Amino acid sequence: MAEEILVGGVEEIVKRLISLGIDEIGLLRGVKEEVEKLQTIFTHIQLVLQDADKRQVGDERVKLWLQKLKEAAYDAEDILAEFAFDGLRRQVLAKTKVLNFFSCFASLPLKFKTAHSIQNITKRLKDIDEKKDSFRFNIDNTAENVIPNVDAARETSSLVNESDVFGxxxxxxxxxxxxxxxxxxxxxxxxxxxxxxxxxxxxxxxxxxxxxxxxxxxxxxxxxxxxxxxxxxxxxxxxxxxxxxxxxxxxxxxxxxxxxxxxxxxxxxxxxxxxxxxxxxxxxxxxxxxxxxxxxxxxxxxxxxxxxxxxxxxxxxxxxxxxxxxxxxxxxxLQLLSDDQCLRLFESKAFVQGETKNSNLVKIGEEIVKKCRGVPLAVKVLGGLMRSKRTEQEWLGIRDGEFWELGGDVQKQVIEILKLSYNNLPPKVRQCFSYCSVFPKDYEIQKNEVIRLWMAQGYLQISKEGELMEDIGEEFIRMLCTISFFQIAPEKETSEGTELIYKMHDLVHDVARHLSRFECKDLVDDKDDIINENIRHLSLISSNKTLEIPNGINEVKKLRSFSLYGDSYDRLKVTTSLPKLLQLRFLRVLNLSKLPLKELPSSIGGLKLLKYLDLSWSEIERLPSTISNLYNLQTFNLSNCDKLSELPKSVVTFTQLRHFYAYRHIMNCESPRGLNELTFLQTLDILKLCVESASEHIAELEHLNYLKGTLRLQNLGYVNDVEAVKKANFMGKKNLHKLDMDWESSTHGDNVSDRVKLLEALQPHFNLKDLTIHKFQGLELPGWMTNDFALPNLVKLQLKNCNKCEEIRSLGQLSSLKELVIEIMDSLRRIGEDPHNHQVVESTTTKTRRSSEASAILYPRLEKLSVFFVPNLEEWFENSANIFPKLQELELCHCPKLRSMPNHFPSLKRLTIEKVNYIDTITENITSLTSLSLKGSSSSSSSENEEEEMARMLGKNELIESLTMRGLSLMRYFPDFSGLQFLHTLDISHCEALETCPHFSSSLKKLDIRYCPALKIEVTRFPCVEWLEIWEIKALVVDDTPLFSNKLSFFSIVCVPEFVQLSVDFLRNNVHLRTIIIHGCPQFRGFLSSNEEQIGSPPPPPPPPPPPPPSASSSSSSSSSSLSSSWCVECLRLENCPSILRLQLQGFTQLRDLAVFVRTGLQSLEGLQSLQNIQSLTIGQYS
Structure with missing residues (x-):
């Protein structure tokens, strides 16, 4: 099977041509007859393709016959697709009332040209059909591979990402x-x-x-x-x-x-x-x-x-x-797996969990597994393959296959096993898999991206009413996952939300490249610029070099896909070669992502068959008007084109468009009109409404009920017609999972009730999971936002910049809500119920109802709550004591008037409080914190009160691992930290009155202290610190004893006026110390040896008689010993330390990065020759 032709793709093209609806493309009578002849020939040929596929391995004549057939089939599809485009063009123009008498005649030359081309292809196919008889192929009356039953495997497809590992x-x-x-x-x-x-x-x-x-x-x-x-x-x-x-x-x-x-x-x-x-x-x-x-x-x-x-x-x-x-x-x-381990892995893939295993199949499976020779990938792939085979004859066929006879080359054997799995895929899935060779190795394949590429090539054909091509693509991905051709990778956030990611193992990618080598070509770093003229799919891949579009690209006239994968391009060469690329009239896919191009040539409008256009992250500034001629376009990606000045005024000609991306393209660009014509549209990641006709614009969404994923609505403030909003029918868009509403630039008057009515009319389908509302100017929120029946699946809710909203009713009934963000709400005073509105006298029924409410669990799944910049918020009241049972993270920032809120947080782990004055009542019941951040949060009028509040909070939360204190301006002394046995990170800054640091437990690993001008520190108080960074304190003292339990690795001192020196013993004792940074310390003299020799400082004033000046080569034996020691420091930076006049580097043998900046210049620098590992050396002088 070393040089086989890719028959799967040929077979699918033949099927598409056979099923072609002739009347739909409006052929002339003579042309129709030729196409019917063509279809008849293809029908005859289709019956022998399965046998031809098998026989090509040992028969070069069959292989050549298949190659000719493939080229003829591709050419026929291209010609008929062009003619179909003309029919689509006339339909679009008729809808837009542009079609006229002369445009009808304009298509006649194309019809005659098509007739001539089809006659030529028919002649070629007659020769191919006659030639097939000489091979005496066996006829396959089914003409269709049986699609493997993946339904049983579907439940375990999530485990394909190595979650069931054996051995x-x-x-x-x-x-x-x-x-x-x-x-x-x-x-x-x-x-x-x-x-x-x-x-x-x-x-x-x-x-x-x-x-x-x-x-x-x-x-x-x-x-x-x-x-x-x-x-x-x-x-x-x-x-x-x-x-x-x-x-x-x-x-x-x-x-x-x-x-x-x-x-x-x-x-x-x-x-x-x-x-x-x-x-x-x-x-x-x-x-x-x-x-x-x-x-x-x-x-x-x-x-x-x-x-x-x-x-x-x-x-x-x-x-x-x-x-x-x-x-x-x-x-x-890593060793090979044992036969027993391989068998367990094989059976987990080959049999459905819980089924009764056929003992004969198990025995055959044992023999198959032994032949896999301990390679898990081979075992797993074969196991997935056998799941779709249920007869002993099929299993024996695999056991006795010729591909096992490959000697001792295990790698080659694995590749042949992968090919075997490939051959057992249905042809429609085979062509999808082989197409994936266009991706670079280890490429993160986004689910939506690969499906839309397959769709553009025509690989996803609908066979029944109501079916979507995208659904077929997902089914094909499941098949590829079942046999481990695709491996599930961690999900990623994209403009569409969280998206599934897949990867192909290197060997699987090698197989795809091998199988598609006559159709797909990738140029990696321009190592090979020879391109066969019959190549259909071309990728340019850059790992670290500047990419160029090949000069001879216009000679590859049959190209269907062109994709760029890289970040670096030669702008001039791209500009000159792009027009050649746009001459390729059969292109279906054009991926120019990240291209440094300011404008597209108008000739792009001539790409009649283009279905996928990606210009994302490019420098495009404007689009040519001819872009509207791309009637076949299915996917149009303009995301992150931040230099684009405008979009097409209308998209009415894009009647086939299914996915349109324009998020983050520009700030001042409105979305195009004519959306009502895009009845296939599924992805519209952003809709920026036209200012002058916002109501009419939003109403265009009425029939777009296929919309799914994420939709961002902007300029909602310009909408003034409630009926238009109702017409948009957001409740009918059941596949929308994320909705972002931005009410920027409201101009429809000050009637706040109208605003609430507009938002009321925007009620989404109950499937919505993520809702964000920006800059809404109503006094209150609509009822559906607090109703679990309306939003039973809502997981995340964000309310931002709604500056006129005064009250938010309780959101505690939203049963699926996990994250709530309330941010920048200037007028908001209350959240939850109003406790002052309760009647003194209540009926028995009312009392019963209130008792039921009080026992209800509010915010049952909320895990994160953030309230930022709500300056007038005074209270948060909920009529239930059973609240926040799963809340793990709470952030309260810049809410100075907040006096009360529910304070039952049984699961809280992370707390951040900033500029909140009444923290004692909020935090009194918190005892389970692992992370605490206090930033200017005290309401205390004295340092004693501030210190007491801190001590009280720390005393109740002894499990704290990370502690941040910023802006506690009154605090002079730290509370006792000795009880915090798990504290490993401490961050202190802007505590102006702080004078001393306490002793810390041995758990502390990282200490960062900044901008505490009254603070004096002795480093012996930190016995196990690994990272020490100190900025702008008063004084730092480092003694000569072994410090930090020999774990210090990073030591940075910046702007400490009373920091004088470090000893050589400090360097010797801290064997892990890799980085020393000392900056802006005017009294720092350098490193002091054990007998008072200074390395990097001027000698002391000599008493009479003057002693010899200290140096690295002279002095006592003890001094010589200390200076000849080798320290582990790899980075040394001494900047703006004017007391350093001399620097000796003999002990710094491991230095890789040295930077010394002094104001007056060094008088002496010795030991540079000992720096054998130096990579960066900078010696400078401040002016």
Whole structure:
């Protein structure tokens, strides 16, 4: 099967041509006859395709026959698609009343041209049909592969992402023990001295389960507890660009981090310092191939310098040379699975859970498993394949297949097994899978993206009424997951909300590339610019180089897809080569995402068959008017085109449009009109209403009931017609899950009741999960927002900038609500019930009702509550004591008048309070906190009261792990922290009166103190700190005793006027110390040796007779010994410390980064020659 033709795609094209509705495309009488002949020939040929597919392996003549058939079928489809476009064009123009007498005649030349082209293809197909008889093919009367029954497998499809792993228990235990140990280990197993960063490698051949083992360890509860939130997963693959990997690490820590090519390595390192500094972390670098030592050292350096002791990096690789190159402290050589382990894995895939297993099939399965030779991927793929086969004959056919006879090449055998699974897919799914070779390796395939690409190629054909192409695509994805061709990856947030992500194993991707090599081509870093003229799908992929569109692109005349995957382009070359690309009239897919292009040539309007156009993240400023000629367009992506000045005025010609993205494109651009014509539209991520006709504009949504995912409505403030809003029929849009309403620029008067009526009319379908309301100007919210019958599935609710709203009725009845955000509500005074409106005299019925209400659980699933910048909020009252049972995180910020709110928080873990004066009543019952942040929150009039409040709160929450105190301006002394045995992070800033620090428990790992000008600190009070950062305090004293239990790794002192010196003993005792930063300390003289020698400071005034000046080579033996010691510091920065005149560097042999800036200049600098590892050296002088 080494050189087979991809028959699946041919078979599907043949079926599409056979089922073509001739009358629908308006062919001339003579042309109709030719098409009917064409269909007849294809019907005959279709019957022998299955046998031809089998026989092409050993018969070159059959292979050549299939190749000719494939080309003829593709050409026929292209020609008829062009003619169908002309029919669609006339329909659209007739609707828009543009069609006239002359335009009817304009299509005649095309009809005659089509007739001539079809005659030529018919002639070619007659020759092909006659040739088939000489092969004596067996006829398949079914003409259709049986689609595997995936219904039984569907319930376990979520487990395909390695959740049912067998035989890796001991591997996992070893890896977990290695990661949570503070000691490193050599590859030989010998224990070594603890280091700041250890590298652990998982080594094994492809398909053995390296990534699976890494995932198991990464998600282990013990590992999560050990590393906390600092767990980072980066897929490296063949793209080993150091800056890119650094950015991926930053992105994992902070999802809001945005990549910029302009960022230098120094800038990225500073960002890494900020995020990783002093923290113990775990970084997994998955699928590494890089063997260059210099690149590895470059990558790992900031992780070593900034990480706390015990940090780990896990690397998965197939190459043992990678493990030796990076200096792994431990290499885990992953072994093959045993036959018993493989059998358990196989049976979990081959049999439905709970079914009675056929004993004969089990026995055959045992024999099949033995032939897999312990490779999990092969076992899993074959198991998924066998699930759709239920006869002994089928199982025996797999057991006795020729593909097993491949000698000792396990990798080759796995690939052949994958091909076997491919051949058992129905043809319509085969062509979808092979098309995925256009993606780069390790590409994160978004579910919606791949389905829309398949749709654009015509792979998703509807066979029954009411069916959607998108649903068919999801079914195909399930099939590919069932046989492990697609692996489920972590979900991602996109403009459509949370979206499923899939990945293809490298070997699976190799199979897709092999099978589609005559149709698909990818150019990686321009390594190969030779493109066969018959290629149908082309991708340009960049790992680290500037991409260019090939000059000869216009010669690939049959191209159907062109996609760019990269971030760097040559603007000039792109501008000159793009017009050539737009000459390719059969293009269905054009992906120009991130292209640095300011405008598109008008010739894009000539791409009659274009169905998928992606211009996202490009620099496009305007669209040509001819864009409206793309009548076939199904997917149009303009998201994040922030330089785009306007959208098409109307989209009435886009009658086939199903997905339109324009989110974050521009600030001043209104959405196009004519939405009512887009009856297939499913995705409209943003609708910015026209200011002059907002009511009419929103009414255009009336029949768009296929809309799904996320919809952002802007300029709602300009709508003034309630009936138009009702006409939009939001209650009928059952597939909308996220709705964002922005009432910016309200101009329809001051009648607040009208505003409430408008919002009342916007009531969504009860399936809605996420609702945000911005800048609504009504005095109250409509009833449906507090009604669980109206919003039974609502998970997240955000109310922002609704500045006229004075009261929010209780939202506690919303049974699914997990997150509530109330932000910037200037007039809001009350949340919940009004306790003052209760009648003194109540009937028995009323009393019973109130008793029932009081026992009801309010906010039963709420986990996070945030109230920000609500300056007039005074009370929050709920008529129930059973409230907030699952609330874990509470944020109250800038609510100075808030006097009372429910204070029953049995599950609260994280509390942030800022500028809230009455905190005692709110926090009196809180006892379970692990994180507390107080920021200028005290109502106390004296330091004693402020200190008492702090002591009271800490005394009741002894499980606190992270504590932040900012802006407590009256507090002079800290309360006793000795009871906080779990405290590991302390952040103190802007406490102007603070004078002393208390002793801390040995659990404290990170201490950050800033802007406390009266504070004096002795570092002996912090026995186990690993990260110490101090800014702008009065004085710092560091003595000579061994400090921090030898765990300090980061030491930064900035603007401390009374900080004088560090001793050489300090350097010697802190073996993990990697970074020292001292900035703006005018009295700092340098590092003092044990016999008072100073390294980096002027000598003391010499008494008579003057002693010889101290130096690194002279002095006593004890001095020489201390200075010849080698310290572990890798980064040393001394800036604006005018008392440093001399600097000796003999002991800093591990330095990689040295920066010294002094005002007057150094008088002496010695020891530079000993810095063998230096990578960055800066010596400067302030003016």
């Amino acid at each position: 890796r228990e001991s591997d996992k235990v070893k890896m977990v023990d290695m990661l949570i140990s503070d000691l490193g280990s050599s590859s030989a197993g010998a224990t070594t001295t603890a280091t700041t960063l250890s590298i652990v490698t998982i080594l094994g051949l492809g398909g053995l389960g390296k990534t699976t083992l890494a995932q198991l360890v990464f998600n282990d509860a013990t590992v999560k507890e050990h590393f906390g939130s600092m767990m980072i997963w980066v897929c490296v693959s063949e793209d080993f660009a150091v800056k890119t990997i650094w950015f991926k690490i930053l992105k994992e820590i902070d999802s809001s981090c945005t990549q910029s090519e302009s960022l230098s390595k120094q800038e990225l390192q500073k960002k890494l310092e900020k995020e990783l500094g002093g923290k113990k972390f775990l970084v997994v670098l998955d699928d590494c191939w890089q063997k260059d030592l210099d690149k590895w050292e470059d990558l790992i350096l900031p992780l070593k310098v900034y990480g706390a002791a015990g940090s780990k990096v896990v690397v998965t690789t197939r190459e043992d040379i990678v493990a030796s190159t990076i200096g792994s402290s431990y290499t885990h050589d």
